[in-house]
Amino acid sequence: MPNVMDSVTAVKGVGHKKAELLAKLGIHTVADLLTHFPFRYEDVSIKSLDELEDGQKATIAGQVVTQPVVQYYGRKRNRLSFRLRVDQAVLSVVFFNQPYLKKKIHMEEELVVYGRYDMGKGQLNGFKIFNQQADDNDVEAIYHVTQGLSQKTLMTYIANALATYQLAIPERLPYDLRAKYHLISHSDAIKNMHFPESEEKGVEARRQIKYEEFFLYALRLQWQNHLRRQVGNGAPIIYDNQQLKQFIETIPFELTKGQKQVVNEICADLRQDYQMNRLLQGDVGSGKTVVALIALMATYLAGFQGALMVPTEILAEQHFASLSEFFADTSINLALLTGSTATKQRRQILADLKNGDCHIVIGTHALIQADVAFDNLGLVVVDEQHRFGVKQRQQLAAKGEHYAPNILYMTATPIPRTLEITIMGDMEVSKLQEMPNGRLPIKTAWMRKNQQAMIDELLREQLASGRQAYVICPLIGESEALEAQNAEYIYQEYLEKYGHEYHVGILHGKMSNEDKDAAMNQFKDNETQILVSTTVIEVGVNVPNATFMIILDADRFGLAQLHQLRGRVGRGEHQSYCVLVADPKTDNGRERMRIMASSTDGFYLSQQDLVLRGAGDYFGTKQSGLPEFKLADPIADQVILETARQDAQQFLPILLDHADDYPQLSSWLATMRADFSA
Numbered sequence: 001m002p003n004v005m006d007s008v009t010a011v012k013g014v015g016h017k018k019a020e021l022l023a024k025l026g027i028h029t030v031a032d033l034l035t036h037f038p039f040r041y042e043d044v045s046i047k048s049l050d051e052l053e054d055g056q057k058a059t060i061a062g063q064v065v066t067q068p069v070v071q072y073y074g075r076k077r078n079r080l081s082f083r084l085r086v087d088q089a090v091l092s093v094v095f096f097n098q099p100y101l102k103k104k105i106h107m108e109e110e111l112v113v114y115g116r117y118d119m120g121k122g123q124l125n126g127f128k129i130f131n132q133q134a135d136d137n138d139v140e141a142i143y144h145v146t147q148g149l150s151q152k153t154l155m156t157y158i159a160n161a162l163a164t165y166q167l168a169i170p171e172r173l174p175y176d177l178r179a180k181y182h183l184i185s186h187s188d189a190i191k192n193m194h195f196p197e198s199e200e201k202g203v204e205a206r207r208q209i210k211y212e213e214f215f216l217y218a219l220r221l222q223w224q225n226h227l228r229r230q231v232g233n234g235a236p237i238i239y240d241n242q243q244l245k246q247f248i249e250t251i252p253f254e255l256t257k258g259q260k261q262v263v264n265e266i267c268a269d270l271r272q273d274y275q276m277n278r279l280l281q282g283d284v285g286s287g288k289t290v291v292a293l294i295a296l297m298a299t300y301l302a303g304f305q306g307a308l309m310v311p312t313e314i315l316a317e318q319h320f321a322s323l324s325e326f327f328a329d330t331s332i333n334l335a336l337l338t339g340s341t342a343t344k345q346r347r348q349i350l351a352d353l354k355n356g357d358c359h360i361v362i363g364t365h366a367l368i369q370a371d372v373a374f375d376n377l378g379l380v381v382v383d384e385q386h387r388f389g390v391k392q393r394q395q396l397a398a399k400g401e402h403y404a405p406n407i408l409y410m411t412a413t414p415i416p417r418t419l420e421i422t423i424m425g426d427m428e429v430s431k432l433q434e435m436p437n438g439r440l441p442i443k444t445a446w447m448r449k450n451q452q453a454m455i456d457e458l459l460r461e462q463l464a465s466g467r468q469a470y471v472i473c474p475l476i477g478e479s480e481a482l483e484a485q486n487a488e489y490i491y492q493e494y495l496e497k498y499g500h501e502y503h504v505g506i507l508h509g510k511m512s513n514e515d516k517d518a519a520m521n522q523f524k525d526n527e528t529q530i531l532v533s534t535t536v537i538e539v540g541v542n543v544p545n546a547t548f549m550i551i552l553d554a555d556r557f558g559l560a561q562l563h564q565l566r567g568r569v570g571r572g573e574h575q576s577y578c579v580l581v582a583d584p585k586t587d588n589g590r591e592r593m594r595i596m597a598s599s600t601d602g603f604y605l606s607q608q609d610l611v612l613r614g615a616g617d618y619f620g621t622k623q624s625g626l627p628e629f630k631l632a633d634p635i636a637d638q639v640i641l642e643t644a645r646q647d648a649q650q651f652l653p654i655l656l657d658h659a660d661d662y663p664q665l666s667s668w669l670a671t672m673r674a675d676f677s678a
């Protein structure tokens with residue numbers, strides 16, 4: 001029985017050499033090959049000469065009326081030419097450097113040629129010759145290929161794969177939905193992606209497959225949500241409310257109304273015996289950490305362990321230091337686990353986590369390594385969650401021994417509603433709408449490089465009144481080494497200018513972890529007043545006395561990133577300032593600087609970022625945690641996404657009640673279930 005999961009070498013014509021080339025395109029199985037979709041179609045319908053414009057690419061059919069001749073000139077260069085009678089006219093046809101085509105051209109025979117029409121010369125510059133019997137479609141698919149693997153070969157493989165496997169392509173949609181939208185079968189849609197009769201059929205197939213992708217994705221999210229909500233699966237965090245209240249009393253500031261509200265939401269959810277899956281959204285500086293702290297405390301009081309995962313070591317160190325302070329008068333045993341934890345210490349921490357002696361662990365990706373195991377993990381907090389991939393977030397959550405641990409994701413990067421649904425499914429969302437009391441909005445100015453004198457004046461004013469400042473080095477991106485070198489250079493500059501009055505520090509990715517910690521601690525303790533830094537401080541860093549930030553070449557950053565960076569100031573009672581230094585060369589760059597200087601609203605900024613940079617840039621790489629679809633684009637195809645989501649919502653109860661009627665989908669979800677509980 002042919003199975004689409006067969007190796008691609010099972011396809012007729014695919015040998016081991018070519019399989020290696022296919023692997024470069026990410027094609028390993030027959031299914032991979034069949035879903036290696038074209039990125040556009042070429043119109044190859046046969047045209048008559050009088051409908052052609054000069055320079056147009058078109059397919060022409062005619063009768064060969066002269067013998068083909070190949071002329072050689074120079075080394076290796078040659079020209080094949082002949083004449084073709086098309087309707088009542090005679091057209092000269094030339095092919096450059098394809099002498100082997102000569103054997104396909106025979107006097108008096110009909111020939112179909114694709115090429116570019118040169119009206120002035122009455123000539124067609126041919127690209128290829130079609131085999132008349134096989135090509136009765138009006139369009140031809142164009143694929144991404146790789147060196148050594150031509151369009152033609154790839155198309156042959158796909159045609160061969162379809163010949164053997166088309167009937168083996170499983171259906172993806174329930175029949176009712178196909179009927180509702182007049183959709184064709186999945187296997188026909190796949191066929192039409194590659195060999196559409198017309199451009200329209202190709203476009204329809206594309207839309208159908210996008211819908212299928214969204215539908216299946218949404219169905220899976222809702223299924224997971226359903227499983228999660230099944231009673232008894234989650235760790236019930238039953239804590240002593242009095243004790244928690246007493247702990248909250250020891251926090252040196254009064255929680256804002258918003259913080260109290262989200263703490264209540266989270267704690268109510270934690271007490272349930274199904275798994276919590278909640279996103280805490282709050283703009284930069286809104287005070288998410290203390291909310292996590294209270295949730296972790298509740299978890300501890302209920303006799304469970306907690307874990308807090310963050311994207312950078314600097315942030316892990318910082319959270320460890322501040323949580324140590326908050327928990328100083330408790331008997332909580334806190335640990336810090338990062339990539340640079342010494343082997344011996346790491347071994348001890350792993351042992352303590354396993355036997356339950358360690359109550360709360362704070363760390364980086366080091367937490368999701370295979371040998372990290374817990375005694376009874378009850379709560380996982382993922383800070384700056386947008387910096388982790390979907391897999392990474394799930395890996396930590398999978399470390400629960402007896403229960404699926406409760407999960408709290410935290411982020412300052414707000415996402416539009418539809419995307420939120422796509423990424424998060426129907427997860428609960430808590431929002432921190434307000435900033436802590438007395439917080440003044442950061443004043444932002446955009447200045448040109450030649451206004452340095454003014455910038456210095458502002459900086460001196462802040463330093464003189466006892467405040468501290470960040471100087472953010474330009475984003476170079478090519479390498480961390482270059483970035484470090486540049487940071488050194490800027491550091492020297494500031495040292496010369498300010499060194500005799502103030503202490504200047506430096507922080508970049510190439511420094512050892514000890515040096516990084518030292519630099520961060522010195523700044524925190526106000527031993528250094530100016531910190532020259534790369535974007536390593538982008539997320540989470542909290543030094544409330546720092547009120548001034550200079551961002552060099554600010555136009556190289558995206559708005560969302562600038563907002564994160566700028567969020568390092570304005571974290572205390574004092575008025576804070578941010579100076580964007582940039583001479584942008586494009587309108588887009590200038591527009592971004594204007595927007596940045598005029599708004600401190602993270603939600604607005606990230607939407608503008610989306611508009612100005614497009615989804616790809618906005619979310620960066622796979623880091624973003626956006627699911628990967630073959631064709632569907634959650635931003636461009638929002639309408640399809642919303643339709644598919646609603647359909648999935650209506651269909652899930654039907655599927656749950658009549659699993660036997662949908663064997664394909666049921667078995668597919670059953671494998672999902674394995675993923676989910678693994």
Ligand code: ADP
Nearest residue numbers: 253254255256284285286287288289290436542
């Ligand atoms: P973020 O949401 O960006 O992670 P943090 O949790 O780091 O923000 O909090 C920013 C600063 O605000 C910290 O110095 C924190 O101690 C302080 N803070 C948080 N909540 C309050 C509050 N209710 N009143 C005063 N300061 C607060």
Ligand code: MG
Nearest residue numbers: 288289383540
């Ligand atoms: Mg934070």
